[in-house]
Amino acid sequence: MIELICPAGTPAALRTAVEAGADAVYCGFNDETNARNFPGLNFSRDELGEAIAFAHVRGVKILVAINTFPRASAVDLWRRAVDDAVQAGADALILADIGLMDYAARRHPDQRLHVSVQAAAANPDAISFYVGTFGVRRVVLPRVLSVAEIAEITREIDCETEVFVFGGLCVMAEGRCSLSSYATGKSPNMQGVCSPASHVAYEQTAAGTTSRLGRFTINRFEAGEAAGYPTLCKGRFSTEYGAGYIFEDPVSLDATTLLAGLRDAGVTALKIEGRQRGRAYVEGVVRHFRDALKVLEIGGEADVARLRPFTEGQATTVGAYRKTWR
Amino acid sequence: MLPFFASSPESLPLIPAFLGNLIRPLPLLPLEFALAGVLDHIGKNHPHLLDRLGQHRGKRFGIAPIDLPIVFIVEAAAPRPRLTVMRELPDGLDVRISSSLANLLALLEGRLDGDALLFSRQLAIEGDVEALLALRNAIDDARLDLAFEIGSLFGPFAELVERLFGKARDVALRSISSPRGSE
Numbered sequence: 307m308i309e310l311i312c313p314a315g316t317p318a319a320l321r322t323a324v325e326a327g328a329d330a331v332y333c334g335f336n337d338e339t340n341a342r343n344f345p346g347l348n349f350s351r352d353e354l355g356e357a358i359a360f361a362h363v364r365g366v367k368i369l370v371a372i373n374t375f376p377r378a379s380a381v382d383l384w385r386r387a388v389d390d391a392v393q394a395g396a397d398a399l400i401l402a403d404i405g406l407m408d409y410a411a412r413r414h415p416d417q418r419l420h421v422s423v424q425a426a427a428a429n430p431d432a433i434s435f436y437v438g439t440f441g442v443r444r445v446v447l448p449r450v451l452s453v454a455e456i457a458e459i460t461r462e463i464d465c466e467t468e469v470f471v472f473g474g475l476c477v478m479a480e481g482r483c484s485l486s487s488y489a490t491g492k493s494p495n496m497q498g499v500c501s502p503a504s505h506v507a508y509e510q511t512a513a514g515t516t517s518r519l520g521r522f523t524i525n526r527f528e529a530g531e532a533a534g535y536p537t538l539c540k541g542r543f544s545t546e547y548g549a550g551y552i553f554e555d556p557v558s559l560d561a562t563t564l565l566a567g568l569r570d571a572g573v574t575a576l577k578i579e580g581r582q583r584g585r586a587y588v589e590g591v592v593r594h595f596r597d598a599l600k601v602l603e604i605g606g607e608a609d610v611a612r613l614r615p616f617t618e619g620q621a622t623t624v625g626a627y628r629k630t631w632r
Numbered sequence: 633m634l635p636f637f638a639s640s641p642e643s644l645p646l647i648p649a650f651l652g653n654l655i656r657p658l659p660l661l662p663l664e665f666a667l668a669g670v671l672d673h674i675g676k677n678h679p680h681l682l683d684r685l686g687q688h689r690g691k692r693f694g695i696a697p698i699d700l701p702i703v704f705i706v707e708a709a710a711p712r713p714r715l716t717v718m719r720e721l722p723d724g725l726d727v728r729i730s731s732s733l734a735n736l737l738a739l740l741e742g743r744l745d746g747d748a749l750l751f752s753r754q755l756a757i758e759g760d761v762e763a764l765l766a767l768r769n770a771i772d773d774a775r776l777d778l779a780f781e782i783g784s785l786f787g788p789f790a791e792l793v794e795r796l797f798g799k800a801r802d803v804a805l806r807s808i809s810s811p812r813g814s815e
Binding site: 315316317318319344345346347502503504506507508509510515527529530531532533534535556582583584585586587590615616617618619620 | 730743747750753
């Protein structure tokens with residue numbers, strides 16, 4: 307049975323995910339060791355311990371994301387996060403940095419390790435290196451692969467694969483993207499915050515809503531026009547060729563229609579993005595995919611329009627899973 | 633348990649205009665007094681509510697329902713937040729939030745997703761986005777139940793008021809119950 311991996315940014319969201327049917331919930335500490343380091347979000351050490359106890363009683367696993375890259379002057383912060391997550395009883399650690407993986411593998415040889423999407427491990431050689439060197443048990447694949455490529459990779463490697471099925475769609479080489487760093491001086495990859503709220507501004511005028519990130523105008527939405535996150539990769543820019551989206555439209559991934567293909571590709575787990583989202587999102591999306599997996603078992607088709615209200619731009623895509631542009 | 637709902641452009645109902653007109657001439661102090669009581673009660677029941685605000689404690693949030701002729705200013709001060717009711721939002725606030733009253737109440741209870749409301753343009757914000765996110769996450773984690781919080785102000789009638797408020801909330805929420813809702 308394919309596993310459903312669900313996001314939680316707060317203890318309340320974690321409980322919601324468990325009650326809605328998650329097989330596992332992923333979360334992080336309230337510091338820069340994880341890639342969703344937003345204000346008011348994430349778990350203290352005590353909260354993580356309580357969350358793990360709550361989940362384990364209900365047969366749900368907790369995966370702790372320590373998936374940013376340690377700064378040279380502060381490696382101890384990341385190592386402490388590894389030690390504390392192991393101590394708390396995490397079922398797996400989701401890591402991106404090769405040095406931290408080495409630390410975790412040596413210091414906690416029995417701890418299950420997953421390769422984060424932030425590591426951008428997108429080919430069998432790279433993944434096999436992590437498996438052979440650190441004994442990782444699962445890789446979260448980047449959102450740049452087709453279903454056929456996922457099937458091929460899964461066949462060739464000696465660990466499980468996990469893929470995103472819903473939520474924010476990062477089309478860059480994850481863990482390498484510096485667009486937000488360029489605009490704000492804060493790094494998503496080292497400080498865990500893409501388009502930090504401290505640098506985001508919204509302006510409401512009669513013409514609509516303007517969103518800005520640092521010195522850059524990201525978009526201007528007319529009244530009633532669906533909006534997206536204020537990230538540079540989803541900016542609408544004016545150039546000599548006209549105005550439009552250069553990298554990516556404001557749109558969210560929804561792979562509901564591809565579940566059978568992903569299952570047949572040998573994928574072990576399906577991941578829902580969105581630790582920064584509220585309980586309503588967690589409940590709605592987790593329950594949708596729990597239902598969709600049940601429907602899949604009996605050969606039916608899930609309702610694909612159900613999640614659109616949760617999406618950026620009120621629109622969905624299957625992204626690179628079906629590469630029609632090639 | 634009440635359902636959560638995805639937001640959609642035609643989701644929760646607006647307060648009818650005639651009700652807004654009825655409210656317009658009323659004095660604000662009695663309402664402010666009553667709401668301060670609710671807020672006080674929430675503060676007592678959720679003593680850690682403001683913990684997630686971190687450095688944003690003390691900031692002033694202006695809340696303007698688009699379907700009411702009044703606005704609210706919440707100061708996230710410890711140990712308990714303070715609330716003021718006014719006719720319009722003054723200058724100098726840290727954050728300004730605008731949406732329908734039903735959306736704002738549903739957000740307060742975590743029954744709607746704030747990002748989804750923003751995407752569907754049912755929620756407008758200005759000001760300190762970091763403070764707003766911290767407040768949103770704090771509230772979402774608190775699992776507030778407004779029917780309970782309001783009801784408990786009514787002493788021996790607490791259960792009755794809670795039930796009545798809860799019924800009204802159910803009706804409002806279920807009016808948008810559709811295949812897109814997520815029960």
